[in-house]
Amino acid sequence: MATIIHKKEIEQLIQNIDVVSAMEEGFIAYNNGNTVVPPVGELIFEEPKGEAHIKYGYIKNDDYYVIKVASGFYDNPKLGISSSQGLMLLFSQKTGQPVAILLDEGFLTDIRTAAAGALAAKYFAPKQISAIGIIGTGIQAKLQLQYLQKYTPCKTVWVWGRTPENAAKFKSDLGTDFDIHIAKTPKEVAAHSNLIVTTTPSEIPLLHAEDILAGTHITAVGSDTSDKQELSSDLLAKADIVIADSIPQSKSRGEIYRAVKDGKLAPEKVIELGKAIQNPSLQRTNEQQISIVDLTGVAVQDMMIAKAMYTNFKN
Incomplete structure (x- = not known):
């Protein structure tokens, strides 16, 4: 059973993570050929104006792979909703089993x-x-x-x-x-x-x-x-x-x-x-x-x- 982590929990836990150092480590791994990152999936919407990006991949010899869906709908604030939405899915790189569902509502994309x-x-x-x-x-x-x-x-x-x-x-x-x-x-x-x-x-x-x-x-x-x-x-x-x-x-x-x-x-x-x-x-x-x-x-x-x-x- 995959662990479900909600946005409120994510907002609290992020305080314990050095995200900048994590990004540095990730970009180095990416440049050095130690990742698999396919082309971005993309959906563009006109009415209302918005977009959804699907990004996914893995670091070689790691425990997990990730699929992320993040969207931006620019009229959302008029509805009292954040323009950023989305979630991240974490899977075992060894078995393909879903490990975690991060219901971050686009928060982690904004932070990273x-x-x-x-x-x-x-x-x-x-x-x-x-x-x-x-x-x-x-x-x-x-x-x-x-x-x-x-x-x-x-x-x-x-x-x-x-x-x-x-x-x-x-x-x-x-x-x-x-x-x-x-x-x-x-x-x-x-x-x-x-x-x-x-x-x-x-x-x-x-x-x-x-x-x-x-x-x-x-x-x-x-x-x-x-x-x-x-x-x-x-x-x-x-x-x-x-x-x-x-x-x-x-x-x-x-x-x-x-x-x-x-x-x-x-x-x-x-x-x-x-x-x-x-x-x-x-x-x-x-x-x-x-x-x-x-x-x-x-x-x-x-x-x-x-x-x-x-x-x-x-x-």
Whole structure:
């Protein structure tokens, strides 16, 4: 009989897990060929607008394999429901028997994505961060800011949202912990920030090459399909360092996909995150470089967090 773990239990147990270290371990295993990660399954919905991603795979010689379904339906907040939904299924890699059903409602996907953003900052953000820029005001925007605190003491934040109301709520929710400034445009965010995280489902570029200060690091989280784009292709062309969480996935989705398709970025310029983590020469070497980490979300992240959650639950 599979163990069922509910969201409330998951929210409590996550406090005991070093998710950023788990993501680092997973990305290294992925880059080193120690995982099996098939292409992403995907369903796109128009009315209402939303999407569901199916990610699955396993780490070689491990105890488990994972199948994860995560969705984003962007009108959900109007109904009083989180835009993120989903669950994770953990199976025995030895027998195929279901081991655990994690009814996380998309929570673990949100957390592992934020942790990957913190990991990107750990290796690519400038040493001196003047301000953190956040593009977007939803769940992921808040989590990215909170998880960045593991690697920077910076409390100055510039945020842009699609509506003034969304930005005001973001500031209200987090303002006691941060010095938050509301920008009128994404460009204004970039003018004041040298560490930027983009977290929207935008299908048109929000940041352009001329907007970005020298020495800025950008973690792009929102573009996880072929249609989404938060960064202009010219911006990726300008970057000194371009990192993909998964080079195979970057050939069909994300910022890198769009820039290569537009003829602005040579594929050979792209470095995989797990490789760069292991080789300091592939990381930032001076404070004037512009770096971009494109996170499309990889199944190995789901494997690591699901396994850690179940192990913690058992203990």
